[in-house]
Amino acid sequence: MITQLEVGGIPTVLGPTTGPMHAGLVFRVGFADEPLAKRGITHLVEHLALHSFGVADYHYNGATSVEYTFFHTRGAEADIVKFLNGVCAALNDLPMHRLTTEKEILRTEENGRSEGPTEALALWRHGARDYGVVTYPEWGLSGITPDDLRAWVGRYFTRQNAALWIAGPAVPAGLQLTLPTGRRMPAPAQSSALPVRPAYFSGPSNVVAWDAVVRREARAAVFSGVLERALFRSLRQESGLSYTVHAGYEPRGDGSAVISAFADALPEKQGAVLGGFVDVLASARLGLIDQAEVTTVVNQRTEELTHAEENGSRLPGQAFNLLAGRPVQSLDEALAELRAVTRDDVAAVAASAFADGLLMTPGLTSADWAGYTAAPNSSDVVVQGTTYPSLEDPALALIAGESGVSVVGDGSAATVWFDQCAAVLAWPDGARRFVGHDGIQVSFEPTLFMNGHALIPALDARVRPELRTPMPPRDAARIPIPRPKPPQEHQPAPAAPETESGGTAGAVLGLVVLSPILLFFGLIGVVMLISAVADSEDTGSEVILGLSFLFVAVACGFGVGKAIRKLRNR
Template sequence: MAARTRTSVLERGVDGSVVTLSVIPGGLRVITESVPTARSASVGIWVGVGSVDETTKLAGASHYLEHLLFKGTSHRTGHEIAAAIDAVGGELNAFTSHEYTCYYAHVLASSAELAVDIVCDVVLDAVISSPDVDVERQVILEEISMRDDDPEDTLGDAFAAAMFAGHPVAAPVIGSEQSIIDMTRTQIAGYYRRRYSPEKMVVSVAGGVDHADVVKWVRRAFGSRLDPARTADLPRVGRGTARALSGALVVERDIEQAHLSIGVPSGGRNDPDRYATSVLAAALGGGMSSRLFRTIREEHGLAYSCYAATSGYADVGSFSVYAGCQPENLGTVSKLIGLELAAVAERGLETAELARVHGQLAGGMILGLEDTESKMSRIGKNLLVRNEYRSVSDELEAIARVDADQVSALAARLLTQPMTAAVVGPYAAETDLPEQLTSLVQTGGQRRHVG
């Protein structure tokens, strides 16, 4: 018996929206969020290919492909692709991460069929020519130079290299200057043929669309590429062991500010404490009422930007604090960070503070899903990286269940251990850094920082 498409309704919203998933023979997953009141539609193809899949020689190949796939297909030139989207007032774009690549379009709902056809064409039938490879090589080298000129981009790469040393996510998605110079058309085309197959993909569409129509358009676009013998790829498992470096990684730059990221390893994206980690990050540095913002910016005026952040991959993650300040103030800023980390590690969050953070995270999530592009991104990414659908109400309930004891235990575990730091600024070596920072790196938010 021939395999059949399996379709299931995953959620019905109070606003009339419906989330539906179809798994097509061949492993391709199509998920939609139909929103009757939406006048637009967002179409995305999520490919389970990113920089963690690359060898050293192919470092940056996933991002290189992202550039090349818009240059033309067997059916359309690059100009025709752009003109078709422009003609309906739409947008076409893509991005590459460590673990996946996404190609997407945002159009009026009446142009959703066109968008599906174009995005599928770009992803499935790209023509990779030597002249285009050479042109995009220069573009990417300029992009690398631009990132090198941006201290926050440089800091992000340095912090990842220090925090995830020995793990594939430690390397920058864009690759290195040398790997981009050395990469050939044959290597890139081979990488494309090997990696871009339907079982590694999720098609997600959100907006004023009908699920059955979307499945019909997608099946037509994929055609004979759907091999019924194949099944959908499972979410990624671990790609290696990360070993956070001790001390601070210093990148010398002759700039006006010192840029600091300091943090500790945390669990990956499926870590049971991931919601508590988000609550902790929001309380410490998630907005204008957060502890670090109030202390470092509002009370002392030592930084314009100061925040806490989390990252989560298949098997590794981090909790970190960022601050940008005058070099002569880096010591004081480091001391204030240590004081706040110690206070949370020792005493946890106040009841009113926890309630505020719950509301902040819940409200931010709901407001962030007002547009069809955000809806498309949420359903597509979750299905690709977790092979599951979690409703917004499930996410809100998980945040609401985080209590003060859970945050206190997490803070005591995370924030009292030695930390990993990266600094970009006018420092030649770690020995040039202020003592308050090196002390914070060595001991974390331990009691001796208080007072």
């Protein structure tokens, strides 16, 4: 049974466990709270707060998630007290001398992290704000200062914004949890980068993924289980198209939840996997759900909850509920809500989820044939301003105006408005990357645009200073330079124009030479043709010879005519 109490003014849930005592201190702050320009600041606080513990002889760790940051430990009571009190002491006075080192550790950690199969969905659904920020690298690390960290801790890591869970017989003696005073911070409001839903976008060639935002309730959790079973049966057992099939349910602090699903695919089978995936979603939307499937999932969830109650693993979720303003739910209440879910309840969730769905299709496949609308991947509007042509591509240009910046080319455009800018990545060599709230990016390499370096001060002046995110210097080899243009085909030199005197002399000479020849050959040719007609014998040779003389006369006639025209034009 879970008991509610307070420790040091912090709301606490206490429950029994079958194993060693474990406890955790959670704060209502996560990746979704970070502005993109400060991406990574919460994770950095977590690392700094844990530095002093080094290599302890008990298990401890910290974690930063989308909405929460928590520190947890397992062991003897004295170790738990030492750890949790130590975390609070560190939060009150972060070891700033470790700032540079911990930043490097976080960069190394990020470098080894791979993107999950459903991670891109959050970016396309939410853009570069709140729940979409989690998909971006921790770009803000370079520019985070000690003052930034103190302000972040003072806002989010406070007594009023914390909750505690303890799995054990009682609260350990000596637990003080000294934290600054603040206020409870609600979960961020969800933004949307999708003008229409259901929507789709193209992703990697080896996976199909989907998600939807629905109300947070037991029947939605059951639907995620029913969906996973249906996808597994269709795509693995029956068709053999996929190896890994998964669906999940993730509650949020604002009363919503995200249902997500994915299935892997061979590139040559991507169309078949997409078709099977879409068919399962469509069947669920139409209510083609078996009551036996619902019962099976309910029974599985019931068993999981009962086991979690015994080992204390329900406690973290209940602490999260406290921070979200939701009541602590006893096991009996949770089981009763779960067992009340019917087939019709699950069908209703399926219909709602389909209407809100976002589908990631594999490779270059599309899903408009299935009723999904393509999510926007470019901008409809271009800013009014000065055009800076590309030094490489005549079809590409950057347009900078008072209200924003655009890149246009290849029949599309990307625009970021300065008043809707989430961050500007700034490199020392002058490169800039503008990221809009909708996730659209405009990259500017000053070396690749005409008068590019002269534009940098004007661009920097139009963006709020807090959005500027300094980036580490780039190696010189990574700074692009314009590619040399291909050599033009050789054009023959134009002929020298004739001089007036040279042209006249040539024309006169032509008349003097060609006129007598014209008269001689013309007269002989005519006489021979007349003679051939009058003479009935051996006319063939005379005709041929006469025509030959006339051919020479005609050729001379063309030369005489050209000479006369040239003389008339002088």
